[in-house]
Amino acid sequence: MRKGRTSCIGGLIPKFIVFAIVLMLMVGCSHSGSSSKDSDENVKTIQIYLEKEFTGPNEELRKVLEQDDPYPPELEAYLEENYKPLVSDLEDIVNANYVLAFLRFAYENGYQLQPINIDIQKIKNTQNNAYNYEVKVEYSKDSETNTATITGRVNLNDNGKISTIRNMDDDGLLEKMRK
Template identity: 50%
Template sequence: MKNRILVVLLLLFVSIFAAGCSQESESNKNAIETYLEKEFNGPNDQLSTILDQGPHSTELDEYLEENYGDIITDLDQFINSNYVLVFLRDAHFNGYQLGSKNINIQKTENTQSNLYDYEVEVEYRKDEQTSTTIVSGKINLDENGDISRIRKMDGQKLSEELNN
């Protein structure tokens, strides 16, 4: 009888632990998806107006804080490292619109850290022409589920296309 109780308690503990990990993983994926959607959709009218004011406007600082402050650990570092608005800035100044078609996020197995691989199918449009490309990379999250590091590994093709 004692063994049965221990087995039931063990199974209950494992189930609760697994559910907690699953919820944490979903929350982490949501933070990453939010970042990717912000980076690969637009620019909208508000952002275009702000970008036209120059790179050091108060409005741009406010926009970045409002849109990225809750999901990125050190926003100033990310801005200085060109991890925000890179593609949207190029799209704006070269007359393109971006749209994310498919976003795939997978936790990297067998690592101690919160490391995720991402892949985004990005549609870019100018005038009447539409093309797509894939941008992929890795994102690290801190213990709070905020983005602490981004490694864009395969955005060169999109960058080249936007600057042609």
């Protein structure tokens, strides 16, 4: 009789351990998932911006940039379509050279840009939706390929649009594309 009772208790202990582990995983996942839907959307917005900013220039942008006019109507349409949904004030971001600066320079110097890794981290304990980013960018010309790592900080407004880009360090990418 004692043997049966021990095996019953012995069978409950492993089940209890499995139950406890499953419970901890569920609580941990629900906690990390509830950190903020807004935060996920903000990361997505920043990701899209960085992909647009460091991919290309594509054929559409080349056609816009090869025109003699430095600000043709096609450029404005391109910016409206590709960047307006992501930023709070397109004119401010353009004037601060945080839109198309790298792509325009790549176009003028015969380079092609491609992000190969993008890391975006929310800065904790800030009230202004601040995120640090790091983009490893491959830049290539005449079958020669190199990489640079661009870092910076982005702030988003309450509507989830990019309001400020700052502390950008381009790892010498613009200078390297001059050569």
